Amino acid sequence: MRLRVLNSFLIGTVILLGILGLLERLGLSSDLVTRLLFALLLVSLVFSGVRARSVRTTDMFVDGYRMTPLPNGLAMAMVATGALGYSFWPGEIFANQLSGFTVPLGVIGGVALMGALFVPFLRRADVLTPLELLQQRFNSRILLLLATVISATAILCVLVGQISFLFNLSSRFTTVAPESALIVILVGISLPLVLGGMRAASWLQMTMAILVGFGFLLFLAWIALDLTGLPMPHLSASDAWTATRLLQEDAVLRDLAQPSDVSWLEMLPADWRMISLGMLGVALGVSAFPPLLARAQTTRTAKESDASIGWALVFLLALVCTLPVYAIFLKYQITQSITGLSVNSLGREAPFLFSMTSGLSLCGIPVSNLQEFISACGEGHRLTASDLQIAPMAFMTALPDIIVGLGRPVPQTMAAMLACGALAALVAVVSACMISLSHHVALDLYAKFLGTSSPMSRIVFLVRLSVIGVAVATYWLLTWPPLNPYLQHPEMLILAGFAIAAGGLFPSFCLAIWIGRAGQIAALGAMVVGTAITIAMMGIGLGLDQFGSLSAIVQPLIGDAYPIAAAGLPGAIAGLVSGLVLAIVVPTRKPDTISARLSGQAEH
Amino acid sequence: MALLILAALIGAPLFATRLPSNLIMGLPSTLVFLAIGMPAIFLVLAIFKISLQHGLDRNYELDREDQLQRRRVPKRLKAFPVKAIDVPDPDIPETESAGMREKTRENENAGTDQSSPVKVAG
Numbered sequence: 139m140r141l142r143v144l145n146s147f148l149i150g151t152v153i154l155l156g157i158l159g160l161l162e163r164l165g166l167s168s169d170l171v172t173r174l175l176f177a178l179l180l181v182s183l184v185f186s187g188v189r190a191r192s193v194r195t196t197d198m199f200v201d202g203y204r205m206t207p208l209p210n211g212l213a214m215a216m217v218a219t220g221a222l223g224y225s226f227w228p229g230e231i232f233a234n235q236l237s238g239f240t241v242p243l244g245v246i247g248g249v250a251l252m253g254a255l256f257v258p259f260l261r262r263a264d265v266l267t268p269l270e271l272l273q274q275r276f277n278s279r280i281l282l283l284l285a286t287v288i289s290a291t292a293i294l295c296v297l298v299g300q301i302s303f304l305f306n307l308s309s310r311f312t313t314v315a316p317e318s319a320l321i322v323i324l325v326g327i328s329l330p331l332v333l334g335g336m337r338a339a340s341w342l343q344m345t346m347a348i349l350v351g352f353g354f355l356l357f358l359a360w361i362a363l364d365l366t367g368l369p370m371p372h373l374s375a376s377d378a379w380t381a382t383r384l385l386q387e388d389a390v391l392r393d394l395a396q397p398s399d400v401s402w403l404e405m406l407p408a409d410w411r412m413i414s415l416g417m418l419g420v421a422l423g424v425s426a427f428p429p430l431l432a433r434a435q436t437t438r439t440a441k442e443s444d445a446s447i448g449w450a451l452v453f454l455l456a457l458v459c460t461l462p463v464y465a466i467f468l469k470y471q472i473t474q475s476i477t478g479l480s481v482n483s484l485g486r487e488a489p490f491l492f493s494m495t496s497g498l499s500l501c502g503i504p505v506s507n508l509q510e511f512i513s514a515c516g517e518g519h520r521l522t523a524s525d526l527q528i529a530p531m532a533f534m535t536a537l538p539d540i541i542v543g544l545g546r547p548v549p550q551t552m553a554a555m556l557a558c559g560a561l562a563a564l565v566a567v568v569s570a571c572m573i574s575l576s577h578h579v580a581l582d583l584y585a586k587f588l589g590t591s592s593p594m595s596r597i598v599f600l601v602r603l604s605v606i607g608v609a610v611a612t613y614w615l616l617t618w619p620p621l622n623p624y625l626q627h628p629e630m631l632i633l634a635g636f637a638i639a640a641g642g643l644f645p646s647f648c649l650a651i652w653i654g655r656a657g658q659i660a661a662l663g664a665m666v667v668g669t670a671i672t673i674a675m676m677g678i679g680l681g682l683d684q685f686g687s688l689s690a691i692v693q694p695l696i697g698d699a700y701p702i703a704a705a706g707l708p709g710a711i712a713g714l715v716s717g718l719v720l721a722i723v724v725p726t727r728k729p730d731t732i733s734a735r736l737s738g739q740a741e742h
Numbered sequence: 743m744a745l746l747i748l749a750a751l752i753g754a755p756l757f758a759t760r761l762p763s764n765l766i767m768g769l770p771s772t773l774v775f776l777a778i779g780m781p782a783i784f785l786v787l788a789i790f791k792i793s794l795q796h797g798l799d800r801n802y803e804l805d806r807e808d809q810l811q812r813r814r815v816p817k818r819l820k821a822f823p824v825k826a827i828d829v830p831d832p833d834i835p836e837t838e839s840a841g842m843r844e845k846t847r848e849n850e851n852a853g854t855d856q857s858s859p860v861k862v863a864g
Contacts (some may be wrong), residue, residue: 247751253788379768411754458781
């Protein structure tokens, strides 16, 4: 049934895009095209809410166990990547070359690790939230409270980081103030979640995945068609890369570029620890990230949740192998158009550079006016492709303007679809984070921690209320002035969220599922130690003074590793080790195990 | 399987730095390995894990109805090493179970005692 509806949505989107393209050729204004595409997204939000409205408990928490593997895998891939994967990763690879694969591969590894360690057992436990497994397994309210606080912190970091990509999108493609766009998006996501809970989140993520696929691939196919005559970007990438290399070699012969500029996307940094530790840290965090674990609970059987992991990995593979294609095509076009240009003639030859809002740097300084460029690059300096840098966060929003500025025609439908895809990716991940936070408040805190014997109807009502509360809290956080500096680097916030999940939750889930001897003392110790070590590592990575003495010991070990990405790794290891030691030293008391508790209930 | 995935995460960058600098499908071998090879390795490991679990864990394909029926006979789940105990199933009433036991005993004694009352379950 769901596949049929998804197919209909897919066909409907294709038809709408075709109509919009035709209307644009007939003279429809580009502004109206953009608005119509954003309207398509809002219609999808409303459709999800209306289609998925429900009052059943299982629908609100686990989508009634109705998800089948393919749509669930699609939704998982959306939650794992979100706006970070869509808007940031292509720019990261363009800017940092092969080092930019650290976080994408860490996310894929994390999804695979989640499938190996947690997914089928979580599904088999028949719990409504991932933290309910910890509460049932260890029978400890303190542990549940601590786990909820850690999980909520991790989810909030990811939520705020992901949604801050909206500001770039709204300033580039709309005329509304960023705060107003934020309100519209939060209301638009909250409405279906209030109506249908997890069921609505599932529908949202599935429909947004289709828009993301169109947005990510259509624009790329157009560029490939324009460059090579074939709309197959993956097949044309090798020709574009080879052509770029030849142009760079020619530039070296003409004394315009350095020999090191010729090598692009060829070599990893010699210090491979940087990549490895970052990937491991991200993978551990993603594997224990509650919104992803909650997605795995929505299938009918444990086998289907495993199959969902397989499908998620298929979609993530498709995403990761498309990331460098964007970078290759843009690099080729920039190399072809800018190499050899005199900086004095930029105003005449490349005026588009001065009309773009932000994210571009030339000779190391942000784009502003011609005189500053001449001062930075030097009078009469002849440009090479390496002189132009694009901030990863601005890559996808700047891409259509750069392509058009370099003289390549791009239909507004394509450019608007690229933006619509970015917004769809954001909606998918924000819906997952918001519904998980609501579940924490309503079930984990109110029902389980406070121990209120409330009927499920009240808990369902609390879920609905909590969605509104979470939306208000998100708006307040995003407009809170002290947080503004961190919103300029949303990828750091998101990686911090994964690190907290790695240090605080990963050891506990491992102990709960794999170590039968572990009791609540072991789980508590693992959680506390893991979280403390992770926070200390993040403090060292950020260079905070309080951690100066620790930094002198740790820095030589990790080298130039991404400090935030790798921060969760030592926390997870320390948490696991301390949990294992406590499991051996402190024997499990029978009344603390789930089986003894059930036998006590059975006697009564 | 988790150890294999962790080994892939640790070893892949080291392997990528030692790859020869030649071209695969017109692109650098390191790029192809990171963009296609590594995700494919994770996918293969996941598929291998599913097929392994399907073969070894007889509880793998159980769905909810099957679980309800089997709860009367506790199983030691391979993936969840908590000692299983006989938990009365709230969905299967005691009277029904007693009636089924009575019927089973009656069927076993069918050849010896013709005067035993026949109790039909349900």
